[in-house]
Amino acid sequence: MRLDGKVAVVSGSSSGIGLAVAHAMLRAGAKVVFSSERPAESLPELTASLDPQSAIYVAANLLEDGQAERLIDAAWQQFGAVDILVNNLGTYREPPLLEVTRQQFDWIMHLNVWSGIALTQAMVRRNVAAKRGGRILFSTSLNGSRSEPLHTLYDASKGAVNALTRQLAIELAPMGFTTAAVAPGLVETPLTDMGLRSDAAGRQAVIDQIPVRRIATVDDIAPWFVFLASDAASYSTGCIVTVDGGLDAQQMALRPITEAEKSFG
Template sequence: MMKAFSLEGRAALVTGSSQGIGFAMADGLHEAGARVICHGLHARPEALPEWAGYIPCDLCESEAPAALVDIAFSKEPGLDTLICNAGSFFDVPFLEMTRERWDKTVNLNLASVYFVAQAFARRLVAEKRGGSIVITSSTNGFQAETDSTAYDASKGALVMLTKSLAVSLADHGIRVNGVAPGLIKTPLTAALHHSSAGGLVEHYEKKILLQRLGTPEDVAGAAVFLCSSAASYITGETIIIDGGLTTWQIGRR
């Protein structure tokens, strides 16, 4: 049974994987036996391990998603696994939101995912090979957060995109699933972790059933599972990884 969790002989591309959750997922895939190509916005980080391939590009540029996939396949023709993790947060309060900020959020968090997945799937379909796609959304795709309207909308769209792509690609042997992290210790949420104002971290930990913030590795485990043949009968699903935060309404008193 444990062989089903192995990724020996597999090859993966992970977008947004120069740090944080994305790197943890890339590292998890590597530990499971896969060959891995990482992606980031800037030049290759010095701390990135030697085992990781690396492609820098700005996925908000219209031609970048297809170009990224083409370069990845030129480096690793056997690619059969894709994790779409690139994304960020640019929100301001709703009444202050500009079209520029909205477009920046949707272009990175949603459009780039759509077109990276499309380019990847086109290649697999043309070669008549199956594969696995995992999309990183967020608990914000299920529950709204104050002053996060564009981010929430983009992440909610990813939850439905996961289902829609699963329907579109099932006949081609390509599974599509998602992970929805809650409060995770990453560079993106560093302001929360380092805040000393009013015990903000402690406030949120009381709302989490497991009474701690998550780690990137907590998310990576689920992603590696979904990529593996142990999840071969799962498609169209998004696993919420939040320590139970969204499970209850009130929280501890």
């Protein structure tokens, strides 16, 4: 579970799961490049807390051509390597199916899927030239294999990320790279609030459908990325690790929950 001597780049790490993953890798001994599209001056608390000897922040809008290469180059220039790439960037923006436009489809697929491909290309090209391998991780979702209403674009993008994790494992193994993905269920982040903090009854209805009877925190998720990036997981590639409090194991989430079940939780 230690990452001493390794360098990690974490996209989408100014908040939420990405921020927790970047900090967890830093605590595990890695040198870390935090990144998002937000300018550094808009993140004073984050940037002020980083010691340039072990962590930097690089603003990079991965919707723009050339930004993936610039981000990887910045990591090499600062720390002399990239051993771990965490493709965490992604979002949820969803109209009803009959209102989905091609522009909306292209935007979500670009952000949630292509940004990971572009960063992976940039890392692999640079590492192969330096005769190095590496570990490539993805943030996916339970929605990549299970679905819910009004999630056409998000679920399709996360299904693509799952497939990409498996495909890259096959294509990149001969070059010394391994891949893995973490698929959380519902996690408490700014992106997934959806009114759950202000709607006590709605929040409880969600919690009652999770077998462990609580919504995940980012600290429930981040250690899995550290483990998958570590040498302890070096023989695993192409795996998608579900961390969802039992949601995927449950057959009938909407059936009535008995008082006995609630008290047991």
